[in-house]
Amino acid sequence: MNIDNIRNDFPILHQEVFGHPLVYLDNAATTQKPQCVIDTIRQYYEKDNSNIHRGVHSLSERATKDYEAARETIRDFFNAKSSKEVIFTRGTTESINLVASSWGNANIGKDDEVLITHMEHHSNIVPWQMLCERTGAKLKIIPMNEAGELDLTAYAELLSERTKLVGIVHMSNALGTINPIADMIKQAHQVGAKVLIDGAQAAAHIATDIQALDIDFYATSAHKMYGPTGVGVLIAKEELLNAMPPYQGGGDMILIVTFDKTQYNELPHKFEAGTPNIAGVIGFGEALKYISNIGFSAIEKREKELLDYATKKAQSFEGLRQIGTAKDKACVLSFVLDGVHPHDLGTILDREGVAIRAGHHCAMPVMQFYKVPATARASFSIYNTEAEVDALFTALEKARDMFA
Amino acid sequence: MFSLGDLYKEVIIDHTKAPRNFGKLEPCSHDAEGFNPLCGDQLHVYLQIDDNNIIEDVKFEGQGCSISTASASLMTQALKGKSVANFNTMFSAFHDMATADMDDKPDEDVLGKLAVLAGVKEFPSRIKCATLCWHTVKSAIEDAGQPAKTE
């Protein structure tokens, strides 16, 4: 894997911010887009733009073909069983809301329990809270330890025949922790619970085989995988999707509409009401091809190298406290610095060209656990370099000196 | 171009490290909480306002970044002994300063020492840090303690 070649695939990286070369370390929020994705979207709007599944003209046929080809690319990437199981959404958030509304309303009652982890993103907390409020079901939390690892003994004790759904983030965006989902899914299935995996953060960094893991519901977003914003996917078992009522009504999700009754369309269209983000879906497909061309073994190896390098520097940086030190983690360095609030760090680093995230990372319960109002987070990707990590720590020194 | 030093002036660093009037005011006639959901800044202000609408005392506590802490600290110093009518004038002047065009000069007659915070207008994502405490006092006075937001 040649980092220079990879960096050349990403036009946005080659710019200056306040007179310094851009050091983009906010990849957990969204990754940058390679030229091939940008070109694919541009080509779609320049040559093929039209609505899908409804025109008989050439443009519509081309757009439909490319849209459905992207569905197959995505099915293949995650090894889903059938492309009927691949539903396009606006992103992880909408995918989870779809499940909580459609499946949740039909399957969760007042004596049931929904189990999620302490390190979920708000998008895998709030929809379940809303469901529990509607139905009277109970939301229970799988605890974690100081390193930011789930307490699996507590998990086993929390599981019971009342547990109807377990929601687990594959990789935490606030801590970097990679959770042992394979075993956790097996345990959940033993008590008859379904499992939803939030793959938003993990999907660009670790290979995910949905059939091998036996995942019931899988949600992720294109924009964290070098694809466009505003598009993502829900992948769910066909028998579950067949039994679920539609989430939204409208065009494309129907076969026959009369004022007396509507007959819904087949999967996956039953869950894709209205004109979708066609260009986004096609760009998403291209982004996954880009990842596949590099390959996960190369990606994982390189990203581990870089995280190890950054972690060593962090450990010897005076006054820095890492938040999230799980044994199994990737790409995220979350921390607080004595005497400098994360929000000030964000501003000071920005003036050095270094883009990091400061805040609660949409994981306020994680902040509450560590008793910090916010953290600073540097998050890495395939195109980041050791020199960029050095630039981060040089800028951190500057910030520390300012408040010394 | 504004530099970092225009935002993090010495006075601001000083108030960050040693905030004035920090703590609870008991008893107090008015209080409110302010919250900036973007960065997790949390602020509680307490005011003692007498029968003639004079702010006799004001204190704050909470967690926040340098800008929100220093802004609150400077504000408490500026408000002590002022009338509620004065507060309203200062609120407007402060708000104008934080959101003004780059070339506009702050109204130093009204703002005095608070003008050191003028640099925030060059840092759009930090304006709310500076104005949070002002919104919080406003809600303490006007809305009987409804939590303040910066929107």
Ligand SMILES: Cc1ncc(COP(=O)(O)O)c(C=O)c1O
């Ligand atoms: C772990 C995790 N889950 C869910 C989401 C939400 O993704 P989106 O905003 O694309 O719906 C994010 C994005 O920040 C995330 O990091």
